[in-house]
Amino acid sequence: MLHLASKSPRRQELLAQLGMEFGLLDVDVPEQREPGEPPAAYVSRVAREKAGAGLLKVVASRGAVVLGADTEVVLDDEVFGKPADAADAARMLQRLSGRVHECISSVWVLSAGREQHATCISQVRFEVLTQARIEAYIATGECFGKAGAYAIQGRAAAFVSHLSGSHSGVMGLPLHETARLLREFGLMD
Incomplete structure (x- = not known):
């Protein structure tokens, strides 16, 4: 049985898009970058910790497989997590305006005796955003709870002038x- 160790509705929708049936596990893992930790290593570690925390919850279930994931926006080695408030969201969006940033997504799949992972790095270019557009976007509330203060699957899609990589990876x-990892675990054809 597959379990998703995530509270993210987007991850649930995306996993369902693959035709997978899965249970949900509510895990709480601190998302704090260690000093000097490279962004991709940080994202991978957090995804692994989420999957590991989920596996501890279902360890008694025979054949349990847990998927954990993390996605972060990175610009100039700064990891943009979820904004703390509207001012933080505005700061992030101003920094991303007119620039190319990376969106790093890492996925870990664990069972009692096995683990596999993959990391996807996409480049996203935002057009130049006026202060008025930033304020209007923040007012929608869509920026909250999203890495980098934006949702590519929502209104912020209008900010993206170029994407090189995985649209679903940017979503989370x-x-x-x-799908490749799930096939390796025999959960998909």
Whole structure:
């Protein structure tokens, strides 16, 4: 049985898009970057910790497989997590305006005796955003709870002038890599 260790509705939707049936596990893992930790290593570690915390909850279930994922926006080695408030969201969006940033998504799949992972790095270019557009976007509330203060699947899609990589990865779960991992575990054809 597959379990998703995530509270993210987007990850749930994306995993369901693959035709997978799965249970949900509510895990609480601190998302704090260690000093000097490279962004991709940080994202991978957090995804692994989420999957590991989920596996501890279902360890008694024979054949349980847990998927954990993390996605972060990175610009100039700064990891943009979820904004703390509107001012933080505005700061992030101003920094991303007119620039190319990376969106790093890491996926870990664990069972009692096995683990596999994959990381997907996409480049996203935002057009130049006026202060008025930033304020209007923040007012929608869509920016909250999202890495980098934006949702590519929502209104912020209008900010993206170019994407190189995985659209689903920017959303929070790179489907190509996820499907490959699930096939390796015998959960998909």
